Amino acid sequence: MKFEMPVDAADGERIQRELHEHLILPTESSAPPKTVTGLDISYEIGSERAVAAAVTIDVTTRAVREVAVAEGKVLFPYVPGLLAFREIPLLLEAIGRLTAEPEVLVCDGYGIAHPRRFGLACHLGVLLDRPAFGVAKTSFIGTGDDPAPARGEWSALSDGGEVIGRSVRTRTGVKPVFVSAGHRISLADATELAVALSGRYRIPEPTRQADIISRQVLRGEPFPSWQRG
DNA sequence: GCGACAG
């Protein structure tokens, strides 16, 4: 599917409602992927310059398999609920530069835990027709109890009587992250991947590395030697 | 009407 840039906020909501029709949200679990590709963007203050990074991580070892970046100008302002239109153009460019097609995508943000049930992870997943989910650091919509303190524990995130995601403990005793399904993946699988991809840090390795690398490139710091392409 | 509000 092709990305469409809205002319204003109302148009953006229209696009989201349209694409929402293509969402696929399985209940059943799927076979675990061998790799997961994390996405994130770093912005420069006082300008529209930004750098996106797509980092493919080996699920078993959590080691970096491949890195791709894209630099450019952001054309849409940050508006809660419309984050996708600000980040998708550059993210698609970075993803397109990967040698290996992503198996599963993980975004720094939300999937269906969104005002119109169509967050960044849903949008990207539908456009690329790939499984995708979101892992956010702070709350957006929905309420729920705090999960038990042990790593792997979680509690449901609900809104208007429906479960839209989970508050997941990726590290024992540390503030939980918010996981929500984006496209072609069950909430249970997204939760398991979020935990499996986290180890020493609260943020799963794919998005954590994408965050670090996009920032390094933005600041013109030495590019990781193990990267190629 | 008054907050809240992914990144």
Place this chain on the structure above:
DNA sequence: ATCTTGTCGC
């Protein structure tokens, strides 16, 4: 998202 060092605590 971004401006920013050290410091306290497990």
